[in-house]
Amino acid sequence: MKAVGARLPRYDGVGHATGRTAFVDDIRAHGTLWAKALRSPHDYATITRLDTTAAENMPGVRAVITHADVPLLEYGHLSALGIPADEPLLAKDEVRYKGQPIALVAAETTEQAADAVAAIEVDFAPKTPLFDVRKAFDADVSQPHHWGTVYPHFEESMDRRQIRKGSIEKAFDDADKIISGVYRPAAIEQMPIETQVCLSVPEPDGRFTIYSCTQALYFSMGVVAAHMQIPLNRLKFVGGTVGGGFGGKVDTATETVCTLLAQRSGRPVKWRWTREEEFLCSSTRAPWHMEIIDAVTDDGWILGRKMLTLHDAGAYARFSPYGVTKHSFHHTGAYTIPNLHFDGYVVFTNRVPTTAMRGYGVTSVSFAVESHMSRVAEELGIDPFELRLKNANRIGDTSPNGIAYTDPSTVDVLHAISEATGNELAPGYAAASRQRRAGEWLPDHLLAQISDTEVH
C-alpha cells in the first residue's frame, strides 16, 4: 500500500519525453505493406457494381479484399452476448454511411495502394439518407436499417430500455407544476492525436501478431477471430500503448482487415488512417435527443419524471444498447426522484456508427439533467443550489434501477461548488449532509423509495 496516496512519477513518462515509447506506427516489421480503403462516397446507396480486377493488377498491389473474402461477414460488437449481428465488415449490397469501407488494398507503398483503390470499379444508386435522430423516430419515414427504426433486441426482445418506478400517475396528479424541456447534444469526434492504426504480422507458424492501438484488446481479439473463423490461439495481440482513445478506440476498426490482408499477401500489413478518415469515418459520440417532463411542487421537490431518450446509433448498432442502458440508470442524475417513467431507444440513421466517449451514455444525460434542474429552478423561482440540495442523492436513497446509494457525494460536491463560486447558502442548506433523510429532508413522497439496506 506504499503507492496509495503517494505522488509517483508516471512509469512511462521518461519514454514519452525522450521519444522512446513505441506506438503502433513505430513498430517495424520487414516487408510491411500499406493498406488503403475504398470507402463509400455516399451516405446511403445501393452498390450496383463492384469489380476489383483492374486494381488487383496494378503495380505493387499484393492483396485486395471485399465482402466476398471475409469468412464471417457480419459479427456484431455484442455478438458475444448472443445479440444478432447487423454490420458487415466490408459493405456488401449497400452502404449506409459515408466512409463505410467497401474494399481494402495492400500494396508496397501508400501511393500504390491509393492508386489501386482509385482503380476499383464501383457504381452506386444513391438513396435518400436520414440524419436526424428525432426525424428517424417518426413512423412514416423510410428506415435505412433492416431491423427498422430502432434496435429491437433488449431483454425479452423489447424495442427499448424501459424503467418504471413508483407511480408516475400519482406524481403528476400531485404536482403543482409540470416542467418540460428537450435537450439535444450533438455528435463529438473523440479525436485522439494518434489516428486508428494496426500492424498485423503473419508468423511462420500460421499465427498472426497484431499490434493494435485498441482500448479493448481482448474484445478485439474475439472480433478478429470470429470474422476470420479461426481459433483465438492463432492471434497474438500486442497493445497497451494507445496514442489517445477517449472511447474512440473501443470499436474494432482496423485489426480484422489488416489480418485478412496479411493472411492473403503473406506479408505484414499496416493500416494507418489519415486525419481526414479519422474525422469522417471513425465512430463518434452519439447525437442524443432527450425529452424530460418533471412533476414538481412549488417548494422545489421533484415528484416524478417522464423521459424519452433517442440515442443515435448511426448506421449500425455496435455498443449503442449498452450506452442507452447506462444512460437509463443515470437519468435522474445526482438527484433522487421516486416516480419514474423512462423509455430509451437506440435509433438508426445514416450517420457514422456511434460509440463510447468519456462516460458512455452518461454525459448526455448529465447535460440534460443539469440543464433541466436549472430550468426547474428558474421556473419555480428557487435558488438553483437549493433545488439541487433538496433533491440531492443521500445515503439510503435509491437509483432509477433500485440500487441503494451507500456513499453519494452530491451534497458535498454542491457545497464545494457553492464555496468555490462564492455562493451564499441559507443556513439550512449549508448544514445539509449526505446522511440518511430525516425530518424536513424526508417529505412523504420520498418515504417509500428509501432502502433500509445497511450501509457500509
Add this chain to the structure above:
Amino acid sequence: MKITLNGADAQVDSPPLTPLLHVLREELGVLSAKAGCENGGCGACTVLIDGSPRRACLTAAIAADGSEVTTVEGLGTPEALSPVQKAFVHFCAAQCGFCTPGMVIAATAYLDKGGSGSREEITEALAGHVCRCTGYLKIVDAVAAAREGDFDMSVAAESPHTQVRA
C-alpha cells in the same frame, strides 16, 4: 541530400519533395516525430531545423538539405534527460505521450530563445500543438519550471492546479 541529424551526418536518398517526416520515420528510422495529421494542424511531428521548430510533415526534404535537424532523441536520453524532458516527467505533462515529442521540441526552442516562462508566453509558444489528454495545464507548468532546472525525479510534482481536500 545531407542533413545533420541529432549531431550525426545522415544521407537522404528520398525524392526531394518527400515530407521530412516521412524521411525521418521511413528512411532514417527516427520515430519520435509522429504523424498526427500530416496537414500541419496538430504539431506532433515538430522538429528543430537549425534551432527553429518546424512541422516535419509540411517540410520538403530538400528544404532541410544541409541543415541541422534535431528530434527529442537528440535532446537527451533516459539516462541524461534535458531540462525540458525532466520537467515533463516530473510534472506528469505527458499522458498518452503521442503529442509529447512535438511539445518538448517546441518548449525547448522557446526556452533556448530566452523565453520568460510566463504562462501567457508559454501558451503562445505551444499554441500550434494539440494535446487531447492533459488539458495543457501541466504542460505549461513543466515548461515554466524547466527554466529553473532541477527536480527530485523520484516523485511527481505537486500540481498547483489540484487542491487535495483534507
